[in-house]
Amino acid sequence: MDVVLYEFLIDVPRAAAIWSALLLLALTVLTVLVARPEREPTPAAPSPLPAGPDAAAGGPAGPEAAAGDPVGPDLADLRRYAEEVAVAAAGAAQTARRRRADWLTAQEEVETAWQAYDEAESAARRFAGAAALPLLATPHTPAEYAARERYLHRAAMAAYWRGDLSVRQLSDVFARRHGWDPRLHPVVQEAVLHRVVRDLRRADYRVAAERERVAWQDAEVAATAARSLAEEAYVAAERLRAAVRPVPVATRRMTGTVRTVTRWRPARVG
Template identity: 60%
Template sequence: MPQTVLYHFLTEVPEAAAIWSALLVLALGVLAVLVARPERDAAAEPPADPAAEEAALRADLRRFADEVAVAAAGARQTARRRREQWLAAQDEADRAWRAYDEADTAARRFTAAGALPAPQTPRTPAEYAARERWLHHAAMTAHWRGDLSARQLADVLAHRNGWDPRRHPAEQEIVLARAVRESRRAGWAAAAERERRAWRDAELAAEAARTLAAEAYAATGALRPAPASEGTPAPAPVPAPAAVAGARWRPARAG
């Protein structure tokens, strides 16, 4: 029996050692191939072209500069349009103020005249009918001029909210002048508010146009070639033009 065990040991152990040796050699060979492959792949890739990378970068900068230039041009147009709207609103506010000033002067004049005693007229149905016709005609005329709103005219025709056709025309003229003054005051206040809003819009549009103009100039400057040497002075930057000049709001008059 001991001889049989010794026989198997002498015959099978060298064979196993040979197999393990072959597997070890194979593993080392595979590992060497894996380690050497990235070097071969890196060697197979072409080297980077600095000129091509620079050209791609300048193309991106050019595209960005063009987009910003288009945006700046649109902002300039918007700022110009907002300024024109503000100037129109300012003219409208000026006209509304003059109309209110005229109405205020007329109301003061009629109020001063109202201190005098009203003329004595017979209180007959015909007189009251004449007074009513006068009031309706005067109110219709004021409405056609734009001095009375449709609701105010309806109040006059319905004889409500202080409109009494039995009053003398001299008294009715004072009441009508005051109503016209208040209507024109409301119109002037609305026009002044529109002017303030238009001025704010113009200021915001002008600021946006100035910002985009500066960005467009900076983007264009990034495309300029660098100076040939350190001793060559760089060109002086050109200031961005103001998008809207003089777009300053003038406060509306206080009445």
């Protein structure tokens, strides 16, 4: 009985120690399995093409050239587009300057036409007031009518050479059309002549004003087009400069390196 009790007291603690060690080992293994590392490679850069004649000459066949400045059709297209837009912008700017010069010329013509109309209007009012006054009585004889006709012809010719009458209006004077009557008193004839000149100057002013308005619209359209093309040319030039700007060597080397990122994830059961 003593021997059995002795064996029991010795073996029980030993067995408890063994089971404790086994339980601790199982917990450790389970912890490692639950939180085990996974290694996932990042997408690798495409492998460079085999070195050819361009690589030996320092061309774009090497890996640094492939990861550096863009070459080939893309860069050629960017350069060609930038050049075309620059040429178009220069032409648009020249057109805008020419349209503005035309508008300034038309504006001066409007001012000149207005001054001529204003002078003709003042003269017409002055002679209209004189014609309203009592006129000096003259004998109605053929000689008097011939003198009046000669006076009208001389006044009309002088107005024509000054540019106050057109060829058509001068022919109306000699043909006695459209209110031209050589039998009228010379004062009345002067009033009629200045009234015709005033109407002609007013028509010239309206034509000049319409021409100035059209020239101003053309200048505005040309200026807007020049600004738009200038902005587009600037953007195209910036895009081309950004395309041909050299890339740092460190960045080029990193583009061809496969980097491994280690992340901790829970273990997948099964």
